[in-house]
Amino acid sequence: MAGSALRRLMAEYKQLTLNPPEGIIAGPIDEENFFEWEALITGPEGTCFEGGVFPAKLSFPPDYPLSPPKMRFLCEMFHPNIYADGRVCISILHAPGDDPMGYESSAERWSPVQSVEKILLSVVSMLAEPNDESGANVDAAKMWREDREQFNMIADRIVRKTLGL
Amino acid sequence: MPVTLVDRLPLPNLKVYTAGSVLLLSVAVYYALSVTSDPNWRANATLQRQGAMGAEGEGEVLGMVQPLAEPTLAAANATRNISDQFVEVMTFMMQEPLCMWTVINIAYCALALFGVLVQRAVFGRLRVAEAQRLKDKLWNFVFYKFIFVFGVINVQYMDEVLLWCTWFTAVGFLHLLGQLCKDRFEYLSSSPNTGKWAHLRLLVLLGGIHCACAGLFAAAAHWGLPAGRDTFAFMFAECLLVFVSALHVVARYGLQAHDADAAGPIAYYTHLVFDSVALVVELVHVIHMVVYSNMLVSMASLVLLMQLRHLLHELQARLRRHRLYTALQHHMQTNYPMASKEEVEKNQDNCAICWEPMKEARKLPCSHLFHNSCLCQWVQQDASCPTCRRALAASGGSAALAAPLAPAPALRLPPGLEPPTVPHPNHLFHFDGSRYVSWLPSFSVEVTRVRMEPPAASQIDAMVRQVQAMFPQYPAGVLAAELAATRSPALTVDNILEGRLPPPPTPPPTEQPPPTPPPQAEVIESTSTSEPPPAAPPAATPPDDADALNAQEHIPQAGPVCGRFSGSAAAREASLARRKEQLVAAARARYRARRPASPAAPAPSTPHDS
Numbered sequence: 012m013a014g015s016a017l018r019r020l021m022a023e024y025k026q027l028t029l030n031p032p033e034g035i036i037a038g039p040i041d042e043e044n045f046f047e048w049e050a051l052i053t054g055p056e057g058t059c060f061e062g063g064v065f066p067a068k069l070s071f072p073p074d075y076p077l078s079p080p081k082m083r084f085l086c087e088m089f090h091p092n093i094y095a096d097g098r099v100c101i102s103i104l105h106a107p108g109d110d111p112m113g114y115e116s117s118a119e120r121w122s123p124v125q126s127v128e129k130i131l132l133s134v135v136s137m138l139a140e141p142n143d144e145s146g147a148n149v150d151a152a153k154m155w156r157e158d159r160e161q162f163n164m165i166a167d168r169i170v171r172k173t174l175g176l
Numbered sequence: 177m178p179v180t181l182v183d184r185l186p187l188p189n190l191k192v193y194t195a196g197s198v199l200l201l202s203v204a205v206y207y208a209l210s211v212t213s214d215p216n217w218r219a220n221a222t223l224q225r226q227g228a229m230g231a232e233g234e235g236e237v238l239g240m241v242q243p244l245a246e247p248t249l250a251a252a253n254a255t256r257n258i259s260d261q262f263v264e265v266m267t268f269m270m271q272e273p274l275c276m277w278t279v280i281n282i283a284y285c286a287l288a289l290f291g292v293l294v295q296r297a298v299f300g301r302l303r304v305a306e307a308q309r310l311k312d313k314l315w316n317f318v319f320y321k322f323i324f325v326f327g328v329i330n331v332q333y334m335d336e337v338l339l340w341c342t343w344f345t346a347v348g349f350l351h352l353l354g355q356l357c358k359d360r361f362e363y364l365s366s367s368p369n370t371g372k373w374a375h376l377r378l379l380v381l382l383g384g385i386h387c388a389c390a391g392l393f394a395a396a397a398h399w400g401l402p403a404g405r406d407t408f409a410f411m412f413a414e415c416l417l418v419f420v421s422a423l424h425v426v427a428r429y430g431l432q433a434h435d436a437d438a439a440g441p442i443a444y445y446t447h448l449v450f451d452s453v454a455l456v457v458e459l460v461h462v463i464h465m466v467v468y469s470n471m472l473v474s475m476a477s478l479v480l481l482m483q484l485r486h487l488l489h490e491l492q493a494r495l496r497r498h499r500l501y502t503a504l505q506h507h508m509q510t511n512y513p514m515a516s517k518e519e520v521e522k523n524q525d526n527c528a529i530c531w532e533p534m535k536e537a538r539k540l541p542c543s544h545l546f547h548n549s550c551l552c553q554w555v556q557q558d559a560s561c562p563t564c565r566r567a568l569a570a571s572g573g574s575a576a577l578a579a580p581l582a583p584a585p586a587l588r589l590p591p592g593l594e595p596p597t598v599p600h601p602n603h604l605f606h607f608d609g610s611r612y613v614s615w616l617p618s619f620s621v622e623v624t625r626v627r628m629e630p631p632a633a634s635q636i637d638a639m640v641r642q643v644q645a646m647f648p649q650y651p652a653g654v655l656a657a658e659l660a661a662t663r664s665p666a667l668t669v670d671n672i673l674e675g676r677l678p679p680p681p682t683p684p685p686t687e688q689p690p691p692t693p694p695p696q697a698e699v700i701e702s703t704s705t706s707e708p709p710p711a712a713p714p715a716a717t718p719p720d721d722a723d724a725l726n727a728q729e730h731i732p733q734a735g736p737v738c739g740r741f742s743g744s745a746a747a748r749e750a751s752l753a754r755r756k757e758q759l760v761a762a763a764r765a766r767y768r769a770r771r772p773a774s775p776a777a778p779a780p781s782t783p784h785d786s
Contacts, residue, residue: 014365014432015530015550022531028741028752036759038752042745043367051756053763062767064760073362076529077553107558122562123529123554174764 016075020045023127035131037069046071049085050131054170055139059163060090063170067099067134069127079104079121082130086173089165091141091152100147103133190288197278197285204278208265280338287349294353298377299360306359313355317348320483324410327476328469343395347414350388354422357382361425365432375429382426389419406468413461417454424450440549448498455491462487504555508538514548515539528563529554542566643668 034053039045048069054060066085072078084097092100102119143152154162269275321344396411431443462484515537527534529550537545544563559568640655
């Protein structure tokens with residue numbers, strides 16, 4: 012089990028290293044354990060998260076491509092689809108069987124043809140366009156809807172914090 | 177349970193413990209020496225021993241301590257050499273309770289030292305998870321064996337307790353080592369760069385465990401058999417359990433070396449055999465205990481029954497999984513043929529599940545190819561094509577062929593996914609009131625579930641063009657997403673006119689009703705007049721396909737930081753760290769360039785911390 016997961020992760024790591032998508036870097040934190048990765052995601056241009064570099068941790072299950080990894084931002088985040096503890100709530104990370112919110116069609120959920128790269132790209136697009144219906148962070152969702160100014164301000168503070176400025 | 181309690185006990189560390197034990201032992205030995213050199217005691221002891229020899233016939237229990245006492249007959253001579261003296265001291269210490277405890281203590285101390293030695297030699301530092309697991313196992317083991325010794329065997333004499341303790345110490349030690357090997361094996365096989373030595377050491381240790389198991393078998397035969405068949409069976413089962421679990425790890429090594437793929441039939445049946453043998457042996461063992469102890473209302477039997485229940489449950493689950501597996505195999509074999517050679521060659525692509533090249537592949541009705549084993553594992557979780565998400569059973573044809581999948585939904589499959597093959601069951605409720613009272617009305621309710629195939633891309637394109645003709649300001653991407661949800665240009669147009677679809681991005685949508693109202697409710701309501709309700713609610717999360725993203729991200733700001741993929745782990749780690757630093761530094765520079773005044777800015781934003 013673990014053997015094939017390992018080979019697949021290695022292949023993905025290689026692909027992400029040789030051919031990285033714009034503004035995204037990902038790889039195992041420590042190669043002793045290939046099932047814990049750290050990713051850096053650059054906030055998408057033209058959004059309130061523009062310019063920030065957000066670190067996140069990906070934890071892969073031993074049966075990896077069959078079950079999705081878990082993703083958690085390591086920095087402070089304020090976003091409708093990110094829980095206060097940094098966990099990311101997007102449909103691509105949900106196993107086909109479980110449906111925590113009860114409304115996703117299985118077509119958007121995890122399948123083994125997805126990959127780390129696709130997850131991270133989805134997260135980038137989630138940063139750009141929050142989905143304020145799945146309220147992982149209700150405050151953020153509300154503010155995103157009602158007080159965009161303040162939301163942008165908080166986002167900017169987070170961006171500066173991740174850059175160490 | 178017992179674990180939490182013991183965690184709080186202040187256990188001394190090994191150094192202190194060893195030092196204390198050695199000190200105690202030396203005190204005991206000194207005491208024994210001084211007593212045995214006393215002539216009065218010597219005369220006394222000889223007399224006693226002769227008496228004991230006479231009575232030996234009746235005390236079977238004492239038989240094991242006796243061999244130590246026998247050679248001391250020679251010590252009756254007045255001339256004492258060193259070995260005699262040693263034997264004498266030993267005898268004395270075995271008789272004197274306090275001294276005996278120190279000897280037992282030093283034996284455990286030696287065992288602990290040996291264990292640490294093995295750990296240092298084979299495993300190096302234990303990982304936290306391993307240590308925790310070990311601790312849990314240890315206290316569990318102690319707990320159950322305590323129940324066994326005092327609840328089942330119901331020992332009466334101290335000697336018996338000691339003998340069983342010795343036995344279980346040996347068994348437990350091997351058991352824990354085996355567990356550690358298993359954990360470590362799993363860990364090693366999840367890391368790409370572990371040296372051969374680590375594996376070799378582990379294998380040597382496993383070999384050692386097997387040898388020790390053989391020794392235990394011999395011990396069980398030697399001491400257990402004379403004590404009765406039950407005792408022998410108990411001891412034998414213990415050995416067998418340790419043996420099987422160690423052998424399982426070796427078998428996994430064998431499979432790995434053989435490069436058998438994880439879901440292939442060989443690997444599967446190997447695991448099945450080992451799992452079920454271990455479970456059956458343990459089950460029989462526990463049943464034997466319950467029958468043997470023959471008292472149904474005591475704490476011990478309660479614990480045993482609980483364990484029995486757990487084991488039965490495990491076994492059942494294992495067998496159910498096996499049934500599902502065979503059913504799946506059968507289903508796949510009959511419904512999805514292996515792809516022909518030409519098809520595989522034409523395909524070129526790797527298997528989308530494991531990303532490895534395919535020599536042979538299974539072909540789904542949607543003509544996507546996968547490794548047989550990869551597909552098999554996935555289908556156990558979800559009966560759909562991993563690539564296009566088409567429900568699998570749907571194209572299987574007859575309901576009879578899909579029948580083997582029937583047990584699946586109970587386990588894993590989400591209810592909505594599995595039945596589509598069968599012509600949709602119409603949930604029919606018919607109330608015929610006139611059967612009860614003549615004036616009651618009769619009515620029937622019929623629910624039809626229709627699963628709609630998502631429209632093909634070409635259809636969507638056509639619809640997009642249609643709508644875009646009316647509303648050119650909407651980008652095609654937005655319209656496509658909306659159309660994928662509504663499936664009807666008319667509905668989309670309605671949504672646009674009523675402002676449910678957010679206007680194109682240029683003016684930031686600040687004060688408008690929620691961009692997309694709860695889609696489910698709205699769509700159902702609007703379709704209720706027309707024909708079938710849509711099966712899938714529209715996209716709930718932002719469109720996560722890469723296309724939309726690429727469109728938006730295609731303005732490159734700097735050349736992507738391509739790394740070389742080195743062969744060595746250290747080089748890879750270093751390059752990854754370097755690339756991360758570069759990324760952050762570049763982002764920082766860009767941020768500064770864009771907003772040079774940023775240091776002044778932080779003040780207003782701080783109060784908004786929530």
